[in-house]
Each structure stands twice: as C-alpha cells, then as structure tokens.
Amino acid sequence: MSVEAEKQGSSFDSIKWILTIVILGAAVWGNHYYTEQVSVLWRALGVVGAVIVAGFIALQTTKGKDGFSFAKEARTEVRKVIWPTREEALRTTVIVLIATVIMSLLLWFLDGIMVRLVSFLTGLGL
Incomplete structure (x- = not known):
C-alpha cells in the first residue's frame, strides 16, 4: 500500500x-x-x-x-565557517601571487633551456 x-x-x-x-x-x-x-x-x-x-x-x-x-x-x-580577516586574506593573496610569479619564471627558464637543447640536437638554429 x-x-x-x-x-x-x-x-x-x-x-x-x-x-x-x-x-x-x-x-x-x-x-x-x-x-x-x-x-x-x-x-x-x-x-x-x-x-x-x-x-x-x-x-x-x-x-x-x-x-x-x-x-x-x-x-x-x-x-x-570561520572567515579570514582582511589581513589574513591579503597575506594569503600576496603569497599566492609571489608563488605564481616564481613558478612562471622557473617554467620560462626551463622552456628556454629545452628550446635551445632541442635546437642543438636537431641542428636547427634559432
């Protein structure tokens, strides 16, 4: 039923x-x-x-x-939820921005090395 x-x-x-x-x-x-x-x-x-x-x-x-x-x-x-204070949010944002810039520069550097290595190995000059 x-x-x-x-x-x-x-x-x-x-x-x-x-x-x-x-x-x-x-x-x-x-x-x-x-x-x-x-x-x-x-x-x-x-x-x-x-x-x-x-x-x-x-x-x-x-x-x-x-x-x-x-x-x-x-x-x-x-x-x-315990929301972060303005200071904590600002500090975390700055840390994320710095980490992003550092990783971007590191990847740019590694990409440059790999391009030069491949061009050397293949014999194609840039």
Whole structure:
C-alpha cells in the first residue's frame, strides 16, 4: 500500500513540476510578447509573481521540500565557517601571487633551456 501511495505522490509531483514549468514558461513568453504594450514595471511584477507562484508549487513536491531543506542546512553550515580577516586574506593573496610569479619564471627558464637543447640536437638554429 505504501508503494502505491509513493507512486501516487510521485505522479502528483510530476503534475506539479509540469505546472511549475508551464508557469515559468508563460512568464518568459508573456514578458517577451508584451514588450511593446506593457511597461517594464508591470512586466517585472508579473514575472516576479509567476516565479513566486511557481516556487510555491515546486516547494509542495518531495524534491522541492528536499531542496529547501538542503538550502537551509547549507546556510547553517556557512554560518559555522570561520572567515579570514582582511589581513589574513591579503597575506594569503600576496603569497599566492609571489608563488605564481616564481613558478612562471622557473617554467620560462626551463622552456628556454629545452628550446635551445632541442635546437642543438636537431641542428636547427634559432
């Protein structure tokens, strides 16, 4: 019986997702179609309203609820992060830039040596 209920819920979820996509598609089409006839403010309000309605319908599905739960958990985890101070970020950036310059110069030097070595071995002078 629970398998039947899950299948029924998933079929309703499919209908809800189709309705969500239709509403969003209608918002895009309406925004494009009424470009000349309606002001930007009313078109923007219509699109925002359609997105809110579509989002509300999507949140009623199983995947929508799971996605919203995931977003809430991710926000909680981001709050736990210890962000670097401005000084630490600046110091790390300078270290990365210096390391990048040093590696670039080293690779440029090695490339020059290899070009000269290959030209010597092949007999083609530069």
